[in-house]
Amino acid sequence: MTNIQKSRIGIGAVFFSYGLCFASWAARIPSIQQSLQLSESALGIVLFALPIGSLLSLPISGFLVAKIGSKKVVIFSSLIYTLALLGIGFSESLLVLVPVLFLFGLVGNMINISINTQAVGLEAIYKRNILATFHGMWSLAGFAGAGIGAYMIAESITPKYHYMVVYAIALPILLFSYRFLLNEDAKTEGAQPMFAWPEKSLLVLGLIAFCSMMSEGAMFDWSGVYLKKVVKVDQDWVGLGYTAFMVTMAGTRLLADKLTHHLGMKTMLQLSGAFTAVGLLLIVVFPIFIPTMIGLLIVGMGVSSVIPLVYSLAGKSKQLSPGIALASVSTFGFLGFLLGPPLIGLIAGASSLRVSFILLTFLGLTIAYFSKRF
Template sequence: MELKIKQRISLSAYFFLSGVCFATWASRIPTIKIFYNLNEAELGNLLFIMPISSLIGLPFSGWLVSKFNSRNPLIVSFIFYSLALFFIGYSNNILFLSVSLFLFSFSMRIINIAINTQSIALQNTFQKKIIGSFHGLWSLGGLIGVGFSTLMVKFDVTMKHHLLIIAIFSLTIALISYQFLMKSDKPTTGNKLIIGKPDTFILLLGILVFLAAVCEGGMFDWSGVYFKEVIKEDVFTLGYFIFMFFMAFSRFVSDKIIDVIGMKKAYVISATFISSGISMVIIFPYFWPAIIGFSLVGIGVAAIIPMTYALAGKSKKYSAGLIVSIITTYGIVGMLLGPPLVGYLAHLFNLKTAFVLFLISGLLIIPISQLFFNTQKDAMK
């Protein structure tokens, strides 16, 4: 088998496993909310640990990008990622749970930077776009993760046994796949951030990732709670499952669609799907409208982050590793800051009203994306 094919399969495994682990944690948030008897604001406080952890990891991840090939930080961080998932399941008090979430988020930050750096480097060895398919595998992993979680909930399997199974499975596959990852992707130039006036290229891409991540992270953390408390559905993981299914499907076909319509139009269409889906969920809080709405949001969110990472790889000023590290910060903060904000808004008003945050984020993608394409033509040549 050709080397680059082996590398693609191995990297695909990490995208997939990362999605499985994150979805496993996210799908169990309603269980944690009930177990610790948390209200929406208290749950928001707990979730707020994750963006704090991610921000603390910013200087550390930047150093790793410039010091090592991405495969070494990837395997080390994945070991801690799996251990953190195991610790979340076996936590018996808020303090231990908080420490576990901190480690989970910190490790996830390093993983996201490493796998996206590898994906940009690997795409350069192919004659076609492949980044969307990697993110599709992340979503597929999330879909499998939430599907398995649904079975665990349905058959009353305890959270600690559920998370233990996933942690062992993920770590085993990750260790096997490690040997085939790209070994020489450390950049020799563009590793130092130039301090001064904010780089518009990075800033606009970062904002796009942030806005998409607010919507995506919100669906991960609150779709189950929404289905349980607003839709009154006992199998509360169903909304999350539908969202993940359509996001995964869309990511697998997004590369081909973008080749036809172009990225500029793709951002507008994606944002329209997000805002339409969220509007339907808010205005019609019933089973079938919510299913359709979550489907539309999944389709809309799907292409934005893969497209933005692909654009980041076109930077003439910075290495792929450094720029991925920077815009990943925007993405992780968006994914992990959005859910706590929803918790606070839900506590002040109600969960339906809190979902307006996703509607606003989706709509803002349109002017920011168009501003990027209108002002960064020279940087992309």
């Protein structure tokens, strides 16, 4: 096995651990809401700690990657991230949970920027698009985390012990992967800022990424709550909605490259937006277990391919280097991913969860509409 192949495995392993930790947090949000007796509005406010931490980390992350390299940032941020997950499980009050979630968001965005910088560097070496593979690893980890979460809920295991198990899985994977990360990041011509305001075409890509990842984030954080509060399923079935979403998301993402080759990027993006809208509409119109599960499967298919396609298009920017263009667009997407869940909570508190999910359908339509530009 060559060093480049080892690097691909190492980077993929970090994506997997990152996804596993985030999915484990998302799978237990209903449990944490119940244990702390939080309303939808209160939960929405608490969830704002994540995007606030992420927003504040943007300039810090760019500076650190530029100053000491993405490898070192990946190592220390991922180690802190796993510890922050443990902290969430041990939080018994809002005074503890909110700052820990803030830290979780802070270092989570550091991982996002630094490990994608690693992926961009390796893609430059391969001279072909491989980003979808890494995001597929994140999705597979999300599926695994959802499955573990569903089991923990069914067995009435508290988040504290659940997260201890996840920590015991993620830490060895991370320690294994670090030796294979790239020592140097991809070089660009001339001095360029770590974050650049993108030109018009990249702004459109950023909008598409924002809408898709806002829908994705809403499914991560609110699908379980929706099944419990609106569909009114038994507690043991709450985690199945998130699992269904992740099954089709991971499966479709792994097939995305072949589908795009046959259909083209424009058609693939339009279909992705349409599937997202249709799936969400089905969930809202028929708040019954089977139609809701089918809707979650369709939404998973819809959001699966958008981010890899957007990143691939961003990498073809003629005004910015691939790495800088990717960082600019991914920031929009990541903000949508983090801002979506708390906004859903606030809307649900003012009206209902069904109304908030209706608004999400317009995000899918927005993706389909703006994809016509490509």
